[in-house]
Amino acid sequence: MDSVIYTIGHSIHSIEAFIGLLKAAGVNAVADVRSTPYSRYQPQFNKEVLSGSLGQAGIEYVFLGDELGGRSPDKNDFENGRVVYQRLKQRPEFDLGIERIILGSQKYELALLCTEKEPLECHRTLLVSQALAEKGVLITHIHGDASLEMHDAAIQRLLKMHKIEEEDLFRSYEDQVSDAILRQERKIAYTSKNPDTDRNVEDSQGAA
Template identity: 45%
Template sequence: MNTLYTIGHSNMPIDEFIQLLKQYNIQIVCDVRSHPYSKYVPHFNAEALRNALLQHNIKYLYLGKELGPRSTNPNHYIDGKVSYQLLEQSSQFQNGLQRLIKGIEQFTIALLCSEKDPINCHRAILICKNLPHDISIYHILSDSSLESHQDLEQRLVVTHFKDTATLFNTYNDLVPQAYILQSKQLAYSAQTEEEE
């Protein structure tokens, strides 16, 4: 079974970040930020990050154009916000997903975005949601532990439906609904400038 990791850089020191990648034998970091720059942690700007990773024999690949949470296509917006449901159907997103899947077959890859907690990031709520179920997905957390994507989905359901009676809803019914609710909270708005 193929495995994919994800990681959020947050405000992590670069040495700590690279140590986490090494701990899980990451060969390629796929940057899925729409804008691979940070004024708060400049060591995570694309070029600086690429150079730091190369010093440790880890490759850097930018896939934010294909798999990022923002879109230049106005058809992907509803009421000024990106719709993950529309974005995930686009040929650009699907091509990026296929490229990622092919990479996973050959390399140990970590998806990179800025959010510390994967439940608050499109890497889990948009990208991982759309990957085949035969790929094992693990989110590398800042304390160096792993959260499986199945555990993240359980956390997502609890977050959105903890007070909801499930007599008529099975867990499998609630997961897609929880993804939709979370995606609406995370979706980029044309009025904001913060990276998801």
């Protein structure tokens, strides 16, 4: 599988700067994986506004937050008020979303969009990109300064961040990566006092 899928966080960019980052990477389609595609503080990234701006720049837009978002309307996907990524991965909708991304990447230069600037602080990396990488998809993260980081390099940063040694007699590399992702997930995954009712505000605590 030779196609590359990009990821990007809109952060506090102007729409012009954001589109510039996409154009610099050659992206011509965006898949929005925010659970709720609206922001109190960055209205230029509200779904309808963003879709129009991207369209004017010749970039396609699709919303896949229902399938690949970092939140859930199902209280069974939460533990102690925090969403559990492994449970999101087990939802049939997640598999459908992943397949749509893979199919889309065969036609477009595709970027996954979420909110956070830092890839390692976002479910687009820990959940969606990792699921794609496990299927052999090449992932590249677009940073705010237009630099590019391969997913494997981001995972290496994550291992170092959590002081997990690469060489371990008793654990495989895959087990170490899973451990690092789980530790980071516990730091950044969406938390909710009421997972049944608060899906409608993007700027709540935790990754979108």
